[in-house]
Amino acid sequence: MDIKHEEVTQTESSLLASFPDYLGAQQLVDRMSDDGFPVESVRIIGDGVRTVEQVTGRLTRGRAALAGAASGAWFGVFIGLLFGLFTTGTAWVWFVLISLVVGAFWGAVFGFVAHWSTRGRRDFASVMTLQAKRYEVHVDRARAAEAAKYVL
Template sequence: MEIEQNVTAPAATESSVLASFPDYADAQRLVDRMSDDGFPVESVRIVGEGVRTVEQVTGRMTRGRAAAAGAASGAWFGVFIGLLFGLFTAGAAWVWMLLISLVIGAFWGAVFGFVAHWSTRGRRDFSSVMTLQARRYEVHVDRAQAAQAAKYVL
């Protein structure tokens, strides 16, 4: 049995570039000003042009730091599990359940963090944060609203 679905994509609205900025904060400020003034911002888009990834190196990753980071994330997971199990306990047992789960989570997190870093054999001995950046940010507005929006860039 064959089922036919008729799915149509929403029609793309023609837009024009209202302004171009070197950073996102400036584009966001323009749209915020338009919103504060009551402009129908549903017709506005911020488009990043020339998108690239940027990896900011934050430090050297050692086995000790990997174990510490693993312990911290394991401790949070342990607290979560302890809270879930704590729902079924009463009195002082609740606090003990939370503490024991925290310690067990931190221990296993440290073990897994250490082993994960050790297994790379030094191929990635640094920590980093990856972000997306654009060369410039354009504020686009639907053509029907373009004349009304032009007053915001003067």
């Protein structure tokens, strides 16, 4: 069995433009793509990357249990649908409902216990993202002159 691997090669590149946010870099590359420029020779490079944690609210045992119940319910529905594939008639509806209830119950239990076990060391919920100080659009040197018209 012959498996082909596409090899990504690093070529010499030139800085085309620099932006304070990702949206600006994305819009430039999108404009180049829309115009038919071979965007395979373009890279967006985030410089000065840092993590940013946005606190979304206080996390109590009740909220932890509720979040666990929600994720457990989704998992239960998934399992119920899988088992429901092998049933006939309306029995699959019961598989889904029972799996949803069982999943929600155990999700709530695990969510509550997981939060309780931290003993108040992390009583908040958050979302973590990566951000860069600036985003640079680079293009292969062979295409730099052709790409320069997009930043005028």
